[in-house]
Amino acid sequence: LDHCRFPAGTPDLTLLDLNPDPLKFAAHRLHRYTPRCVQADILEPLPDFVGSGFTSIAYNYVMHCLPEPPGGKQIVFKHLREALAPDGVLFGSTVLSQGVKHTALSRRFNILYQRQGSFHNQHDSVHGLHQALEEHFASHWIEVRGSVALFAARASQTTAPRRPGASLDPR
Numbered sequence: 001l002d003h004c005r006f007p008a009g010t011p012d013l014t015l016l017d018l019n020p021d022p023l024k025f026a027a028h029r030l031h032r033y034t035p036r037c038v039q040a041d042i043l044e045p046l047p048d049f050v051g052s053g054f055t056s057i058a059y060n061y062v063m064h065c066l067p068e069p070p071g072g073k074q075i076v077f078k079h080l081r082e083a084l085a086p087d088g089v090l091f092g093s094t095v096l097s098q099g100v101k102h103t104a105l106s107r108r109f110n111i112l113y114q115r116q117g118s119f120h121n122q123h124d125s126v127h128g129l130h131q132a133l134e135e136h137f138a139s140h141w142i143e144v145r146g147s148v149a150l151f152a153a154r155a156s157q158t159t160a161p162r163r164p165g166a167s168l169d170p171r
Contacts, residue, residue, distance in 0.1 A: 053085030059092030064121035074132035084155040091152040098125035
């Protein structure tokens with residue numbers, strides 16, 4: 001984001017993470033945009049945000065780090081879709097384990113990170129990602145590059161309204 005060219009000169013930027021330290025670091029680095037910081041667990045329903053929803057959400061290199069909750073990781077896509085404006089776009093990337101090409105080195109690192117508890121992608125596959133996106137979005141696209149899936153999904157014109165609740169903005 002620090003080197004990104006935004007379509008607007010002053011983008012409305014919100015950063016979300018479970019841990020406060022990455023939020024503080026990123027907010028400091030992006031201070032020129034005065035980002036809103038939200039500390040939340042993506043596996044839980046997100047706090048309500050000010051405004052009518054996000055026109056885009058970047059969800060990069062997070063999913064493979066999430067532990068598998070009882071209902072499955074696909075719950076994340078429900079939470080993110082609820083935060084999108086009608087016709088909003090989610091885009092992102094994740095490291096997969098199943099049904100993708102790993103190099104000898106990437107396979108070793110994937111296994112090492114799983115053993116350390118940094119990765120929880122033992123069952124993550126293109127098929128599972130496709131099903132999760134199809135369940136929660138009107139349309140989606142997936143491209144696999146090595147062991148990484150790049151994806152984009154568009155919410156329908158009738159994206160579900162946000163649930164009532166308090167906004168969380170610890171700027």
